[in-house]
Amino acid sequence: MxxxxxxxxxxxxxxxxxxxxxxxxxxxxxLRLHKIDIDGxxxxxxxxxxxxxxxxxxxxxxxKYRCTARELRKRLSREAGVRWLFRKRTAxx
Numbered sequence: 868m869x870x871x872x873x874x875x876x877x878x879x880x881x882x883x884x885x886x887x888x889x890x891x892x893x894x895x896x897x898l899r900l901h902k903i904d905i906d907g908x909x910x911x912x913x914x915x916x917x918x919x920x921x922x923x924x925x926x927x928x929x930x931k932y933r934c935t936a937r938e939l940r941k942r943l944s945r946e947a948g949v950r951w952l953f954r955k956r957t958a959x960x
Contacts, residue, residue: 869896869925870924873900873902873923874905874921885934888939929942
């Protein structure tokens with residue numbers, strides 16, 4: 868299962884937009900989403916400041932501020948090991 872971690876803040880319109888994009892994919896794929904509100908957490912506020920939302924996929928930073936459904940699907944495909952869909956074909960040597 869692919870783990871998504873979304874660091875966000877309350878009253879953040881970019882955070883709501885990214886969550887909507889992610890939610891649309893949750894219905895189609897086997898994903899687990901953890902939402903973490905950084906407000907009130909000094910360590911996370913220091914780490915991210917105003918640079919939210921930030922989406923981590925399987926523990927690696929994947930997107931900051933925005934992502935489209937297409938970009939997210941492409942990244943999730945790579946995480947799932949379906950890389951051949953996005954590789955350019957090269958001539959055999």
